[in-house]
Amino acid sequence: MRSNLRRLAQRARVWAERRLPALTRLRQPEPLPIELGRRRIYIVPTTFGLGFGVLLLVMLVGALNYANNAALLLTCMLGAATAASMLLAFRTLDGLSLRGIRAGHAVAGEPLELVLDFAAQRARESVRLDCASESLAFALQGTTELRLRLATTRRGWLALPRLRIWSSWPLGLFRAWSWLHPQQSVLVWPRPEAAGPPPVLPGDARERLRPQPGEELAALRDYRRGDAPRHIAWKASARHHDLLVKDFDRPEPRETWRLEWDALRALDREARIARLARWLGDAEAQGRRYSLQLPHERIDIGSGPAHYARCMSTLAVLP
Amino acid sequence: MTKSAATPLDPRSFDLVAFGLAAVLALHAPHLPWWLGVTLASILGLRWWQRRRQRARTPAWLKLPLLAALLLSIVSWYGNLFGQAPGAALAVGLLVLKLLETETARDARVGMSFACFTLMAALLFDQSLTATTTVALGLLPPLAALRSLEPGRRAPPALWRELLPGFGLLAAALPLALLAFLLLPRLNSPLWGAPNTGEQRTGLSDRMTPAGFTQLLVDDSPALRVGFDGPPPPPDLRYFRAYVMGHYDGSSWTYRDVANQLPVPVEAAQTIRYHVSLEPTRQRVLPTLDVPLAAPPGASLRRDREVIADKPVDSLRDYTLESATRYRLEPKLGRHRARWLQLPAGFDPRTLALGRSWRARYGSDDAAIVQAALALFHDGGFRYTLAPAPLGRDAMDDFLFDTREGFCEHYSSAFTVLMRAAGIPARVVTGYQGGYWNALGGYLLVRNSDAHAWSEVWLAGHGWVRVDPTAAVRPQRISMGAAAAAPGQLPWYQSGWLQSMRNRWDIVNRWWNLGVNGFDALRQRGLLKPFGIRDTDPSTLALLLAVACVLAMAAGLAWVWRRREPEDPARTALRQLERKLARQGVARLAGEGPRDYLQRAARMLPAQHDRLTELMHRYLELRYAHPEPTSESLRALQRAVRDFPVVRMVK
Incomplete structure (x- = not known):
């Protein structure tokens, strides 16, 4: 019954948005910043507001019937306060602006974190933001950053959905609302495959890398027989009753992975991307240096989060 | 909507709801039998203590017997459930019992709107100025409770400070309320029977x-x-x-x-x-x-x-x-x-x-x-x-x-x-x-x-x-x-x-009686006598009421739509310059900084190139060179903007 009703309401809304774009403001996506103004804020009474209206009507008729002027005066006052609360609901949204959206990184299927930057000159309270299934409520003084989690399904550019911003401040009797449809897309990375073989590296890359002492000084330790004299920290040892030796961090020597699109001929397109994504992830996790060769693009050897992000983003936008 | 309505009440909202109910009970106490008042007050107190201190719900088996006991006691005391005094007692009793099952925002909303209704019912017993003012003040806790139900508020202030916004709201509502009070057409004869009073007022008897x-x-x-x-x-x-x-x-x-x-x-x-x-x-x-x-x-x-x-x-x-x-x-x-x-x-x-x-x-x-x-x-x-x-x-x-x-x-x-x-x-x-x-x-x-x-x-x-x-x-x-x-x-x-x-204070009551309580259908018909209209009939009144409502809403909208920009003279001067430039076809784009904009304008208006570059430097200096802009440089900017000529582009 309830779900039927909801489905009916949903269908009515879809119809209304198709037939009455002016009413629901099925707006084209627009560039940021978006500032809410009176031309795009709508106000409707809530269910509670309608109920309260009926109650006010009952009080009004009762006061008139019993010629009870004191009650009539207070009923009028409550009614006028209700009307004023409608204006306050409008004022909660009016002048509010969405100045920017920053998107985090996420692979397809995982929620993507959006940071929405809202600003307003006056302080606002109880502003709500609905995004698909998520609903947030926030107060605002000056600027605020709001974190939203956006569900993703597939890699590539994802247009931001329409956000509903609304408020039933201060009494919950009226609901002022507006749509925010930012003209912005976020990039969703491909989802790495769950498990698979390691990359088959070309023969010349298989040369055993000679272990090399690390370059960075890690710590001082006590002298042990066999330590090279040039590693003794003489200055530090002078203040100590034993000899101290500089200990160097020696990272495990790693092969460089040269990941190539063409090496995965046996797989279909998405599977290739998923595998490459997994290898990229593994390489980054293991601290390897890696490069990526794609049909029309080549990313040179590198490592670190920026390199990883560049590789993943390139994979994400593959046709 | 449904999700937020079913969220459990936070302690502050619950406090305010309980406070609102206590106010209703206090206002009705004078005409409730004392034992009922005391019982309801203790139920209210116990329930508050139970939810706030014990964080517990009221067991369901307790609610129904309490309801039955309330009905029985009212019927046995007054003889019936209908009529002014038993009706008011029943409303207050039901309201207090409602607190027993108030757990969610929806419960609180229902309770608070019913509380407003019951507060009005208190005016059936006494319509003096004092009673009316007290009832108006009694509206504050319900309003504050409704306000506290909205999620995403700033950190709530002290309990009594929660009441102030409601006061402001009622005060802002007063002009429209008075107009509506004056213009709402009164009934010449009641739609249904006048309230029968259970108790006879002590007065002269025959x-x-x-x-x-x-x-x-x-x-x-x-x-x-x-x-x-x-x-x-x-x-x-x-x-x-x-x-x-x-x-x-x-x-x-x-x-x-x-x-x-x-x-x-x-x-x-x-x-x-x-x-x-x-x-x-x-x-x-x-x-x-x-x-x-x-x-x-x-x-x-x-x-x-x-x-x-x-x-x-x-x-x-x-x-x-x-x-x-x-x-x-x-x-x-x-x-x-x-x-x-x-x-x-x-x-x-x-x-x-x-x-x-x-x-x-x-x-x-x-x-x-x-x-x-x-x-x-x-x-x-x-x-x-x-x-x-x-x-x-x-x-x-x-x-x-x-x-x-x-x-x-x-x-x-x-x-x-x-x-x-x-x-x-x-x-x-x-x-x-x-x-x-x-x-x-x-x-x-x-x-x-x-x-x-x-x-x-x-x-x-x-x-x-x-x-x-x-x-x-x-x-x-x-x-x-x-x-x-x-x-x-x-x-x-x-x-x-x-x-x-x-005795001296009574004059206020007299004014109240003359102005408010005595304002009946007859007086209302003579409302426009000062304007030469002898008899104001209900349709004229309704029309006037509609006009008044529209005017009040227009005033409200004018207040709401007014955008208050921060008083920043440098910015105001820049705006003025923007308007002048826009008339010459160089409008500022969204997201364009003043420097980019003025440089672009200088390129597009070669005749004004030097002026615009100078204005840009002045503005940027004013904005960024000093933590506090000096008044001379501000005045110089304002003068330069004022003197900036608007030359129609001839293409």
Whole structure:
């Protein structure tokens, strides 16, 4: 019954948005910043507001019937306060602006974190933001950053959905609302495959890398027989009753992975991307240096989060 | 929406809901039976303690029996569930029980809107200024509770500070509320029956038993307010007649209402016009100063010139009358004489004997008999007290020869019986006597405690003459009022300076009654008289109301739509420059900084290149060079902007 009703309401809304774009403001996506103004804020009474209206009507008729002027005066006052609360609901949204959206990184299927930057000159309270299934409520003084989690399904550019911003401040009797449809897309990375073989590296890359002492000084330790004299920290040892030796961090020597699109001929397109994504992830996790060769693009050897992000983003936008 | 409605209440919201209910309970407490009030208050307190301290819910098995107990106790106390008092008690009880199951925002919303309704119901019992103000203040906790239900508020302030926004909201609503109050068309006749009051208000009754007034004499709520055309009559002439009682059954005097008799003739020598504003009495009698010449609309004159309204006075009633203060009432008694000599057989033998002995002694001199009776009261060791000893079967015998203490009812009753025993037509009249003259408001305030009983005797050639035997015993009662007559016997709030302050304060109540409570359909029709419209009919009123609402909304929207930019002169100057440039076809794009914009403008308007570059440097310096811009550089910028020429682009 309830779900039927909801489905009916949903269908009515879809119809209304198709037939009455002016009413629901099925707006084209627009560039940021978006500032809410009176031309795009709508106000409707809530269910509670309608109920309260009926109650006010009952009080009004009762006061008139019993010629009870004191009650009539207070009923009028409550009614006028209700009307004023409608204006306050409008004022909660009016002048509010969405100045920017920053998107985090996420692979397809995982929620993507959006940071929405809202600003307003006056302080606002109880502003709500609905995004698909998520609903947030926030107060605002000056600027605020709001974190939203956006569900993703597939890699590539994802247009931001329409956000509903609304408020039933201060009494919950009226609901002022507006749509925010930012003209912005976020990039969703491909989802790495769950498990698979390691990359088959070309023969010349298989040369055993000679272990090399690390370059960075890690710590001082006590002298042990066999330590090279040039590693003794003489200055530090002078203040100590034993000899101290500089200990160097020696990272495990790693092969460089040269990941190539063409090496995965046996797989279909998405599977290739998923595998490459997994290898990229593994390489980054293991601290390897890696490069990526794609049909029309080549990313040179590198490592670190920026390199990883560049590789993943390139994979994400593959046709 | 549904999700947020089902969220559990946070402690602050719950506190405010409980506070709102406590306010409702406190406002209704005066007319609830004390045990119900105490029980509901303890349920409220326990529930608050349980949820706040124990974080527990009320078990379901407890709710239904409590509800049943509430219904049963109300039915057993009042006799039914409907009507004003039981209805209000039921509403308050249900509201308090609602707190037992208040767990979510939806529950709280329902509870708080019902609380608003119940608060209004408190005004059915008392519509004075104080009551109305208290109820208006009682609206604050429900409003604050509704406000606290909205998620995403800033950190809530202290509990009492939560009430302030509601106050502001109500204050902002006041202008529209007043307009709506003035213009809402009143009903000429009620849609359904007036509320029946379970309890009879203590007031004048059509039956007088000695010592029956005691309730009334300590009730100092206002009974009527009277304004006079011309100076007010002196205190000893301020007798307001209500009932003329002719029938005595040995214990009480009764008034018999016979509707279709012509009023007896009166020969008026001096008349006075006055306006009475009568507080609701639930009775039909309209007290009048002395002998009224005609009845006001909606009422009629009875035989002995009592004024009886067509309907009980359930709300404030205003009427204007003309009365005779010096008169001859019913100069010829005729065949009705026997009626005013009626005495019950077998009562008060000693009193009757005394009356007959006077007749024997004074012969046909009725006036001398009256004087003898007054002398008896004055010199016979009688005492004025509001707490007299109880009287037995032969009440007048006991009073005259035994207890010799009492107040107006005793004296008027005994006097009338004596007169009748002596063969003089006599009757008891009840009403009000005295009152407080409020010089500031120019009106006489008569309280219920000014209720009084006196006698009228018929003397040949004079007609009915008022005789007040109480005055013989205690002249202060007449000249200075009830409080002066019985010092130390009245409640503390009726004596001394406090009473005089309350008398002065009463002018506010009068204004309230005149302006608000007395604003009925009739007054509303005359609303536009100052503008030359004699009769404002309901459709005109509705139209005016609609216009007023539209105007109020327009004013509200104007307030809402006004954007308050921060007062930043440099920015204002830049805006001005932007407008000038826009007229030349270089509008600033969204997201374009002032530097980029002015550089672009300089490129596009080569003629103004140098000026624009200079303006840009000035602006940027003002903005970013100093933490506080200097006033000279600001003025320089403003001047430069003002002097910037607008040259139409000729393409």
